[in-house]
Amino acid sequence: MVMYCILLLAAVLVTVLHPWWLIAPLAFLIGGFCTRSASRAAIIGFAAVFTAWLACACYYSLPNHQLLATRMAGFFLLPNAWTLIITAAIPGALTGGLSAASGVLVRAMFKRNKPV
Known part of the structure; x- marks a missing residue:
C-alpha cells in the first residue's frame, strides 16, 4: 500500500510536469526500494500508473x-470518449508495471548471497 501511494503521487507529479517516459525510471527506483517480490511490484506499478494517467x-x-x-x-x-481515455492509460500502466518489476529483479541480481 505504501508503494502504491508513493508511486501514485510521484506519477501524477511527473505526468503533469515532465515527459511521459520519466515514469519508467521512477517506477524502477520505487519498485526496487519498496518491495521484494517482482510480481507484486508489477501489479502495484501497473495499478498506480494506470490510476495516475486515468486521473x-x-x-x-x-x-x-x-x-x-x-x-x-x-x-x-x-x-x-471513455474508451479512449482508458485505452490511453494502458501504455503508461504497462510501462510502470514492467519498470517496477525490473527494479526488484535488478536489486535481487546485485544482492549478495549469505555464506552457508
Whole structure:
C-alpha cells in the first residue's frame, strides 16, 4: 500500500510536469526500494500508473466536456470518449508495471548471497 501511494503521487507529479517516459525510471527506483517480490511490484506499478494517467486524462478532459476526446475517439473508431481515455492509460500502466518489476529483479541480481 505504501508503494502504491508513493508511486501514485510521484506519477501524477511527473505526468503533469515532465515527459511521459520519466515514469519508467521512477517506477524502477520505487519498485526496487519498496518491495521484494517482482510480481507484486508489477501489479502495484501497473495499478498506480494506470490510476495516475486515468486521473490526469480525466482532469484534462472533463472541464471541456470531453470535446477533444470524443473527436479523437471518432477518429480511432472507438465507441466513446471513455474508451479512449482508458485505452490511453494502458501504455503508461504497462510501462510502470514492467519498470517496477525490473527494479526488484535488478536489486535481487546485485544482492549478495549469505555464506552457508
